[in-house]
Amino acid sequence: MQLRTWLGVILLTGVLPGDVVPAADREEACERPIPIHLTGESCGPLAPPAISCRVPAEVEGGLAQPNHNTVQRATDIFSWQTFLALNWPAGKVRGEPDPSAPINGPGPRVWETWKEAFEIYLPDGSQPPPWDAREPIPPACAGASKRLVRTAKVSDVVDLKAQALPADGTLPATLKDQQGRLVRYExxxxxxxxxYIADPASPHYSGLALYNGIEQAKADGVDFPVGSQLIKAAWRQVDEAERPFFHVTEACVCDEVGVDRP
Incomplete structure (x- = not known):
């Protein structure tokens, strides 16, 4: 079954001021971050947090400051800068922000344009399409921005010992909201x-593990490159009155027998 519907995911949008600068200056503001000067005492000199569409490369000071409070503050700022950048409105290129958009602008966020796992681990184990290939949307859901195929947080093809939750049926496999509607995951x-996983042209290419769990990668054989990121999101169907309280998207909800794939 395929269904188009509005779903929402909670974001801390209350701390994301998008109209700090005029529209004409937004692109420059994205590339040249707007500092947010905080009040209060600091245990060491650190650059103030800033509204920027760019993910920081590293924690300021490299976690080497002698004062642990300074290290913690630097880590907190790094985390918030990453959160802001990944929740910036996405541009036309997958994984890239739209520098001309305010942070509270409409549309998918940067992380929503990353590759969904089902785009990489194909049923026949074949080479996935290149990074910039569009996410496949069924004709019945034309106009939807994404396809959601998961109703459980834990896949049954992963190693039970390496998971935070067991995949052996000892815990409920699905979650429902107060209206009895299934929560969807991506x-x-x-x-x-x-x-690293899928592109033979990359120096980090390691080949695709067999998807059906016949020969999954061992933990000591995985060495992710710097900058690797993975996001798991949970979505629930929202009514019109609820939409202002969530980041929302119109999604194609797919229910079909299979392992985390359409």
């Missing part, structure tokens, strides 16, 4: 991680 991988 797993998104950014470009460095995608290329």
């Amino acid at each position: 797993i998104r991988l950014n470009r460095p991680l995608f290329e």
Whole structure:
């Protein structure tokens, strides 16, 4: 079954001021971050957090400051900068922001344009399409921005010992909201991680593990490149009155027998 519907995921949008600068200056503001000067005492000199569409490369100071409070503050700022950048409105290229958009602008966020796992681990184990290939949307759901195929947080093809939750049926496999509607999940991988797994042209290419669990990669044989990121999101169907409280998307909801794939 395929169904188009509105779903929402909670974001901390209350701390994301998008109209700090005029529209004409937004692109420059994205590339040249707007500092947010915080009040209060600091245990060490650190650059203030800033509204920017670019993910920081590393924690300021490299976690080497002698004062542990400074290290914690630097880590917190790094985390917030990453959160802001990944939740910036996406541009026309997968995984890239739209520098001309305000942070509270409409549309998919950067992380939503990353590759979904079902785009990488194909049923026949074949080479996945390149990074910039569009996410496949069934004709019955034309106009939807994404396809959701998961109703469980844990896949049954992973190693039970390496999971935070067991996949052996000892815990409920699905979650329902207060209206009795299933929560839908997605797993998104950014470009460095995608290329490590699937792109033969990448120096990090390791080949695709057999999808049906016949020969999954061993933990000591995985060495993700710097910058690899994976996001797991949970979506629930929202009514019109609820939409202002969530980041929403119009999704194609697919229910079909299979392992985390359409």
